[in-house]
Amino acid sequence: MTEPALATATRLRTACSQCTLRELCLPVGLSAEELRSLDDLVSTRRKIRRGDSLFYGGEPFTALYAVRYGFFKSTLTSGDGREQVTGFYMAGELLGMDGIGGDRHTCTLTALEDSEVCVMPFARVEDLSRTFEPLQRHFHKVLSREIVRDQGVMMLLGSMRAEERLAAFLVNLSQRLTTRGFSASEFVLRMTRDEIGSYLGMKLETVSRLFSRFQEDGLIEVHQKHVRIIEIGGLKRVMAQAQSGS
Amino acid sequence: MTEPALATATRLRTACSQCTLRELCLPVGLSAEELRSLDDLVSTRRKIRRGDSLFYGGEPFTALYAVRYGFFKSTLTSGDGREQVTGFYMAGELLGMDGIGGDRHTCTLTALEDSEVCVMPFARVEDLSRTFEPLQRHFHKVLSREIVRDQGVMMLLGSMRAEERLAAFLVNLSQRLTTRGFSASEFVLRMTRDEIGSYLGMKLETVSRLFSRFQEDGLIEVHQKHVRIIEIGGLKRVMAQAQSGS
DNA sequence: TGCAATGCTTGACCGGGATCAAGGGGCAAT
DNA sequence: ATTGCCCCTTGATCCCGGTCAAGCATTGCA
Numbered sequence: 274m275t276e277p278a279l280a281t282a283t284r285l286r287t288a289c290s291q292c293t294l295r296e297l298c299l300p301v302g303l304s305a306e307e308l309r310s311l312d313d314l315v316s317t318r319r320k321i322r323r324g325d326s327l328f329y330g331g332e333p334f335t336a337l338y339a340v341r342y343g344f345f346k347s348t349l350t351s352g353d354g355r356e357q358v359t360g361f362y363m364a365g366e367l368l369g370m371d372g373i374g375g376d377r378h379t380c381t382l383t384a385l386e387d388s389e390v391c392v393m394p395f396a397r398v399e400d401l402s403r404t405f406e407p408l409q410r411h412f413h414k415v416l417s418r419e420i421v422r423d424q425g426v427m428m429l430l431g432s433m434r435a436e437e438r439l440a441a442f443l444v445n446l447s448q449r450l451t452t453r454g455f456s457a458s459e460f461v462l463r464m465t466r467d468e469i470g471s472y473l474g475m476k477l478e479t480v481s482r483l484f485s486r487f488q489e490d491g492l493i494e495v496h497q498k499h500v501r502i503i504e505i506g507g508l509k510r511v512m513a514q515a516q517s518g519s
Numbered sequence: 520m521t522e523p524a525l526a527t528a529t530r531l532r533t534a535c536s537q538c539t540l541r542e543l544c545l546p547v548g549l550s551a552e553e554l555r556s557l558d559d560l561v562s563t564r565r566k567i568r569r570g571d572s573l574f575y576g577g578e579p580f581t582a583l584y585a586v587r588y589g590f591f592k593s594t595l596t597s598g599d600g601r602e603q604v605t606g607f608y609m610a611g612e613l614l615g616m617d618g619i620g621g622d623r624h625t626c627t628l629t630a631l632e633d634s635e636v637c638v639m640p641f642a643r644v645e646d647l648s649r650t651f652e653p654l655q656r657h658f659h660k661v662l663s664r665e666i667v668r669d670q671g672v673m674m675l676l677g678s679m680r681a682e683e684r685l686a687a688f689l690v691n692l693s694q695r696l697t698t699r700g701f702s703a704s705e706f707v708l709r710m711t712r713d714e715i716g717s718y719l720g721m722k723l724e725t726v727s728r729l730f731s732r733f734q735e736d737g738l739i740e741v742h743q744k745h746v747r748i749i750e751i752g753g754l755k756r757v758m759a760q761a762q763s764g765s
Numbered sequence: 766t767g768c769a770a771t772g773c774t775t776g777a778c779c780g781g782g783a784t785c786a787a788g789g790g791g792c793a794a795t
Numbered sequence: 796a797t798t799g800c801c802c803c804t805t806g807a808t809c810c811c812g813g814t815c816a817a818g819c820a821t822t823g824c825a
Contacts, residue, residue, distance in 0.1 A: 349674050353759045357674040371670065373663035380670065399656065403649050410645065416662040417619035423669035424617065424626065428595050428603040430676035431720035435812065465772065474677035476813055481774055497773065497821070513599045681782065712803065722783055727804055743791070743803070 297365025300411035315391040321384040334372025343388020344463040358472040385463040438473045440511040462498040543611025546657035561637040567630040580618025589634020590709040604718040631709040686757040708744040
């Protein structure tokens with residue numbers, strides 16, 4: 274039986290081997306053939322409109338997702354309804370790893386702009402990584418890096434002052450955008466002050482005031498969601514001024 | 520060639536299949552034979568004296584460790600020397616997962632009492648989990664649960680007030696001790712006020728004051744490191760009194 | 766094109782928790 | 796049993812960042 278033309282087209286559209294983002298979400302240094310063996314990883318793609326959610330906390334876990342384009346936040350809701358932003362995700366980053374442990378997602382993933390993800394059924398990820406060692410290794414690294422990232426945020430929240438936290442946030446954002454070929458110094462925030470504040474453990478008013486202060490100090494220029502970093506070195510200095518906070 | 524008696528003895532001593540903790544750190548529901556196939560996981564054991572470190576941040580990553588007995592803290596040191604406690608670990612819990620992503624450890628693991636760990640060379644973990652599906656699945660779950668745990672701490676630090684955080688800490692400790700067959704209501708803290716404070720993002724004085732306050736309120740009884748929980752329901756109520764903090 | 770909704774900024778004030786300081790208790794080593 | 800060190804407790808004071816409030820800017824929809 275020959276493959277129908279439509280299936281071929283779909284396959285091509287979802288092929289990891291053709292994806293410009295692959296060095297962000299897949300192991301590097303593979304031969305063309307090895308790469309092709311990864312094309313089975315992605316079953317389909319899914320578009321998420323701004324404001325819609327990819328999955329909700331409590332929902333059964335079935336797949337991991339790689340961001341193709343767009344921007345997401347992950348949120349955790351506590352028993353009493355408080356909402357905490359636990360992360361922001363952009364192209365090439367992996368979503369849904371929280372769900373593996375308990376077979377349901379613990380957090381909610383919401384698109385902050387129109388986005389698209391590659392759907393990777395988790396059973397397939399596990400199957401493939403049993404037979405394909407580079408994938409196994411890579412997958413473990415991705416999981417581990419998520420742990421390290423979270424611990425970095427713990428350090429942020431646990432031992433830094435508000436202005437240090439916001440500076441660190443901007444520096445981090447700038448670095449991640451650079452990796453993806455965007456400008457390091459000028460970008461549009463996809464999230465609100467409230468979401469930044471939740472992520473960084475401060476109120477939206479504090480975020481706003483600090484943006485204004487950084488601007489007065491000549492470190493950045495802000496107009497609503499538009500941010501231009503003028504002196505990244507200054508931000509890094511703010512980040513690390515050895516004092517204890519909270 | 521027969522196996523020398525000493526090797527046999529070592530093997531017996533390190534056999535997962537014989538370990539009373541195995542339901543805490545290995546997949547459950549395995550046959551005796553399947554269990555035996557896991558005995559290769561642990562290469563050796565290692566004792567760590569109180570105050571000594573199992574590994575340091577920056578050190579090359581080679582193995583994961585399962586706590587056999589004892590108590591550990593993990594700490595992260597920032598560029599400017601500030602130290603953040605990122606977790607406490609007890610029997611049956613897995614250490615070292617932070618190292619997988621970058622081939623070196625990012626945090627330091629220090630014993631808070633005389634302890635022993637099982638050393639599981641990571642190459643062996645990956646090999647075995649390629650051929651033995653239940654181990655693969657289990658390992659992924661453990662990694663994922665660490666992510667979820669860290670996100671829980673982020674929520675703690677990002678959106679709860681000091682007294683809520685400390686109450687949550689006590690409730691969590693009590694639960695983990697119960698799982699391990701210890702008393703849920705009476706235990707000895709292995710860490711100092713300073714370490715608790717670092718973990719929870721507050722100063723040691725605040726920890727001390729809150730302990731005193733909880734005692735006045737009849738929720739607990741504290742004498743130095745000795746804690747007796749009198750009303751766990753009260754602690755849970757403190758934990759969730761819907762207000763915003765920090 | 767105008768209106769409503771949402772998000773941002775800024776000011777005034779307040780309070781939780783940090784900081785500074787002093788003293789007390791327990792444990793380990795001898 | 797004594798000594799010294801580390802840890803814990805408690806008080807007094809201060810300040811960062813939260814809270815409350817008012818008004819402005821931007822965006823999306825009718």
